[in-house]
Amino acid sequence: MKKIASNKLDNIKTSIFSIMTEMANKYNAINLSQGFPDFPGPEFLKDAACKAIRENKNQYVPSIGIPELREAISRKYKRFYNLDFDPNTEITVFSGATEALYSTLSGILNSGDEVILLEPCYDAYAPVCDFNYSKPKYIRLEYPDFKISQGQIQEAFNENTKCIIINTPNNPTSRVFDKNELKLIGDLCVENDCYIITDEVYEHITFEKTHTPMASIKGLKDRVITISSTAKTFSLTGWKIGFALADEDITRPIRNFHQFVTFCTPGPFQYAMAEAMDLKPNDPYFKNLKEQYLERRNLLNSKLIEVGLKTIPTEGTYYIVADISSFKITNDVEFCEFLTKKIGVAAIPMSAFYYHENKVDKLIRFCFSKKIENLEMAAERLENLKSYLKE
Numbered sequence: 001m002k003k004i005a006s007n008k009l010d011n012i013k014t015s016i017f018s019i020m021t022e023m024a025n026k027y028n029a030i031n032l033s034q035g036f037p038d039f040p041g042p043e044f045l046k047d048a049a050c051k052a053i054r055e056n057k058n059q060y061v062p063s064i065g066i067p068e069l070r071e072a073i074s075r076k077y078k079r080f081y082n083l084d085f086d087p088n089t090e091i092t093v094f095s096g097a098t099e100a101l102y103s104t105l106s107g108i109l110n111s112g113d114e115v116i117l118l119e120p121c122y123d124a125y126a127p128v129c130d131f132n133y134s135k136p137k138y139i140r141l142e143y144p145d146f147k148i149s150q151g152q153i154q155e156a157f158n159e160n161t162k163c164i165i166i167n168t169p170n171n172p173t174s175r176v177f178d179k180n181e182l183k184l185i186g187d188l189c190v191e192n193d194c195y196i197i198t199d200e201v202y203e204h205i206t207f208e209k210t211h212t213p214m215a216s217i218k219g220l221k222d223r224v225i226t227i228s229s230t231a232k233t234f235s236l237t238g239w240k241i242g243f244a245l246a247d248e249d250i251t252r253p254i255r256n257f258h259q260f261v262t263f264c265t266p267g268p269f270q271y272a273m274a275e276a277m278d279l280k281p282n283d284p285y286f287k288n289l290k291e292q293y294l295e296r297r298n299l300l301n302s303k304l305i306e307v308g309l310k311t312i313p314t315e316g317t318y319y320i321v322a323d324i325s326s327f328k329i330t331n332d333v334e335f336c337e338f339l340t341k342k343i344g345v346a347a348i349p350m351s352a353f354y355y356h357e358n359k360v361d362k363l364i365r366f367c368f369s370k371k372i373e374n375l376e377m378a379a380e381r382l383e384n385l386k387s388y389l390k391e
């Protein structure tokens, strides 16, 4: 029989998140691998979605998103970041940031275009480049500070470079990129006439540092495609409400592609999220979100350090990167398997976020968007790690 799978999938393996979650379930481990909260999202949003369903707002909605949500997103960007986006021509709603990224890259890439990726990076970027027959070009952010440096980035640009993908706050490194780092990238994109796709899904989960939206850097707004999502901010990852904001000329091809992917995103969740987008920056919701994640971060971080894992300070997101070099098992994949099966805590091997040869294989990523009691239980189990330290 003819080969059934498309050649596009030759490099695609089952996602590490599915593998680790399955392993966690099988061995009854506390799942600190996949990035989703194990606590419920806000009541007012669940009520709003139920209300929309009961009011029979259950048919197809406009492909670009309901006007109520696009207008609320526009108000939000003005209120939080002083950025102006026209809800009719510059804002589009998608089924999660994942679909926004897929439709954006598919809407703008041609075969042979190059896309600069900063590795380690979120695992959805490279496959979508492959699906569009474009070539990812990787720039390594060096452990332990994962800073963006001029020389390396400069070298990555050439006449085939169409765009760069930035992710701040960053998964998996937990960095919140500085204004200077973003400006450096912006200047190079202007110089080389490239677009910037910025994935800002963790925009509201930052700690000692504040998030700078790429579009707010002077002179960049007309070449930036901002992608964000309500999943992480409102702890409702299953609703898959994401959006993209970009200049009208960039938005047009993205919308054209999107109409043949999902056509539209479920209406009741959009009506609910329109309410979420209207929260003011000083609403207690945002303060609580930070405080609760800070408590969780500090709880897990101090335990990881206590049992002998070196950690990198989490500036944003709900992940902690830990260095396993002081343990007898020094390979990240083997360590995560051991951690899940023998210690009862699941994490993600960071090599899953690298695509080059010489992957960094001594780091693992823990997720702390879990109930305090589950983090405490994980902390108790992690005590047993101490006996596996090198002599």
Ligand SMILES: Cc1ncc(COP(=O)(O)O)c(C=O)c1O
Binding pocket: 035, 095, 096, 097, 098, 099, 122, 167, 171, 199, 201, 228, 229, 230, 231, 237, 240, 241, 242
């Ligand atoms: C960096 C990053 N981008 C995008 C997503 C996916 O967002 P959504 O659930 O809105 O598709 C995630 C989820 O983990 C993420 O970490």
